[in-house]
Amino acid sequence: MNGTAYGFLTAAAPGPDALTRALAEAFAVPQARVDVAPDGTVDGRNWDTALVTCEYEVLRAGDLRGMVQVYATPAVTAPPAPEEVAAALARESGTSVLVEWGTVPWVRKVFLPQGWTTYAAIEDLDIAQDQPWFRVYATQTGLAAFPEAEVEGLPATVHGVPAHTPLADALGEHRDLLHPWEALISRMAAGWPPARWYGADLYRADLEARDRLEAALPTLPDAVRTALTTLDARFHELTIDDAGEELGADPSVTPWYRHRRPAVLPWRVLLPADPEAADWLWxxxxxxxxxxxxxxxxxxxxxxxxxxxxxxxxxxxxxxxxxxxxxxxxxxxxxxxxxxxxxxxxxxxxxxxxxxxxxxxxxxxxxxxxxxxxxxxxxxxxxxxxxxxxxxxxxxxxxxxxxxxxxxxxxxxxxxxxxxxxxxxxxxxxxxxxxxxxxxxxxxxxxxxxxxxxxxxxxxxxxxxxxxxxxxxxxxxxxxx
The missing domain is CATH 2.160.20.80 (E3 ubiquitin-protein ligase SopA)
Structure with a gap:
């Protein structure tokens, strides 16, 4: 039986005491059963009795100054999710902790010391030959830890949450034609997960997918037409007619769905990380x-x-x-x-x-x-x-x-x-x-x-x-x- 491995990046250099406290809390084990040491250390390790081991590396340059590798032995029967460990590390160390999220390798979920979360886009610049050199080039919320990062919506976070598309999934070879339209409607109905944001350019791309569907409609089977009728009715419920003003559509030369926009514009603001403030602003x-x-x-x-x-x-x-x-x-x-x-x-x-x-x-x-x-x-x-x-x-x-x-x-x-x-x-x-x-x-x-x-x-x-x-x-x- 194998154990469980975790990997994290930290904004500030990690400290062994904070790592020990955080891991003991996250894994619900005594601190004496947590072994923490700099990467590459062999002497003095508590290999025999540790339930959780941790190696950390302090990076000399870049926006991220710490790499943390954690391993829970098979004796830890209910290992926590990586997000739970990241939250504990952020809280105890007082710095932002980044963990892999979704299917896009350059997008990370960021856990803040206050218990809040946001998302960031990172790249390994490969400047130093002996150490990684990470740059945080965009965040969905402005963070003091990354003052040079652009604050912007991250489309990859939207696609990192699979949309519920049962009608398209049931259409076999015609699935891909209907999927973007149903995915848009699904995300709209769900309140635009994961961060209540959806870019206007993403919305325009979905309308273009609807255009392609409209063009192909005469040659499509009845099952696709029926599904589309259902989706169009739901789209109509969730949107309002603004005569194409928001997205610059001319009602005299464009189809009906281009005159409508979400009742709540998901590109109007980028919300703060504080969940209470985000709720009030939304x-x-x-x-x-x-x-x-x-x-x-x-x-x-x-x-x-x-x-x-x-x-x-x-x-x-x-x-x-x-x-x-x-x-x-x-x-x-x-x-x-x-x-x-x-x-x-x-x-x-x-x-x-x-x-x-x-x-x-x-x-x-x-x-x-x-x-x-x-x-x-x-x-x-x-x-x-x-x-x-x-x-x-x-x-x-x-x-x-x-x-x-x-x-x-x-x-x-x-x-x-x-x-x-x-x-x-x-x-x-x-x-x-x-x-x-x-x-x-x-x-x-x-x-x-x-x-x-x-x-x-x-x-x-x-x-x-x-x-x-x-x-x-x-x-x-x-x-x-």
């Missing part, structure tokens, strides 16, 4: 499909790593929400409350923050290039290292706002309250318009130095800005409504 997506007006309350949720590009979050409550590393291209936050929200490292290029409340928000390293912050409030915001290239700040309130290291190249002001903190790394080339001070310039030694009126204008102009300092109409103070 509920909002569903409500949008039902045409319910108004904003949404996502306050205090962890939406980090999600992709909300183009989403309409206007008039929403997002107080203290975690939007770190979130993709917010063109997202609409008009009149939304983002007090104390954390947007560290988020990409909000072209986003709308008109009249948004960003008081106390953390915008460190946030990309706000081309964003519209007209009349936005940023009282006490920490925008160190943020980029606001070409941003619109007309009438915005920046009081006690930290702009050290920020880039305001080409930004536009208009009687903007600009009582901010700057330093010599703050870039203002091409900054135009009018502002009210005073500002505080922090010297390299950390000493604050006030800049007012002509002195502030001189500082700006010596750095490529022609913005003018004007008298304030009203100074907003802490506690003002």
């Amino acid at each position: 509920k909002w997506v569903e409500e949008g499909a039902e045409g319910k007006p108004g904003g949404v309350d996502l306050s205090s949720l962890d939406l980090s790593g999600a992709d909300l590009s183009g989403a309409d979050l206007s008039s929403s409550l997002l107080c203290a929400v975690d939007l770190t590393r979130t993709r917010l291209h063109g997202t609409d936050f008009h009149r939304s409350n983002l007090q104390s929200a954390d947007l560290t490292g988020a990409d909000a290029t072209g986003a709308c923050f008109v009249r948004a409340d960003l008081d106390g928000a953390v915008l460190r390293g946030t990309t706000l290039d081309g964003a519209d912050l007209t009349r936005a409030d940023l009282y006490g915001a920490d925008a160190r290292g943020a980029t606001l290239r070409g941003a619109c700040l007309l009438g915005a309130t920046l009081i006690d706002t930290d702009l050290r290291g920020a880039d305001l190249t080409g930004a536009r002001l208009g009687e903007t309250s600009f009582r901010v903190t700057l330093d010599d790394t703050t870039r203002v080339t091409g900054l135009t318009g009018t502002l009210t001070g005073p500002t505080t310039l922090t010297t390299p030694a950390g000493t604050p130095h006030p800049l007012t009126g002509p002195a502030l204008e001189h500082w700006l102009r010596t750095r490529g800005s022609n913005a003018r300092v004007v008298p304030p109409r009203h100074h907003r103070q802490a506690g003002d409504p």
Whole structure:
């Protein structure tokens, strides 16, 4: 009788103590019966009494720094699934753990220390001859462990979950013709497993498969026609007619199914890893499909790593929400409350923050290039290292706002309250318009130095800005409504 072998990759270098604890927990054996050692170690091993053995290797470079091989002896009568072991390893080691998933070798399921999961695409670059060198080039949720990875939907994860296609499976030689259409309908009915995502390009490919089926229909047997009638009726139930607007189909020259789209658009967002936040966000997506007006309350949720590009979050409550590393291209936050929200490292290029409340928000390293912050409030915001290239700040309130290291190249002001903190790394080339001070310039030694009126204008102009300092109409103070 053979034992059970497991293999894992880890974001950080594995430690023997954490490995021992995790394996003892996962396999329900005493820690004394777990033998953990660096790969290649022979001396001092507990071969005779160990129920679970583990060899690990610390990788010198790449996005993944650990390889872990585990073996459960035949004496372990109910070995856990690899996912259970990965979850225990992530929790005990405090790092992301990747395990093989599905049939595509480059896709891995990622277990996070918080108990959450997502998916990643990896490649072995084969740079080092004596050690693997892995690169994580895409993740379905933005992860701090892999900051260089693209955040995108991974089609391979969709195909890694077999679709239920009983009608197509019963058609013998005609199965492949009907299968894509039934698979689409099956996935739609199941809520788009495994991550409630389905790309618009995948949907278009399914419509093309339906086109081929339509073209072949006159030559097909009655069994195929009957199955197709059933599937078309189910497709009609699960979709809505938008006159082809979502996917750009002209109703006058395209068949009926191309005028319909899923009632809940599965390509609207990429959900965060936090399951509670994902559920709330998906509920909002569903409500949008039902045409319910108004904003949404996502306050205090962890939406980090999600992709909300183009989403309409206007008039929403997002107080203290975690939007770190979130993709917010063109997202609409008009009149939304983002007090104390954390947007560290988020990409909000072209986003709308008109009249948004960003008081106390953390915008460190946030990309706000081309964003519209007209009349936005940023009282006490920490925008160190943020980029606001070409941003619109007309009438915005920046009081006690930290702009050290920020880039305001080409930004536009208009009687903007600009009582901010700057330093010599703050870039203002091409900054135009009018502002009210005073500002505080922090010297390299950390000493604050006030800049007012002509002195502030001189500082700006010596750095490529022609913005003018004007008298304030009203100074907003802490506690003002």
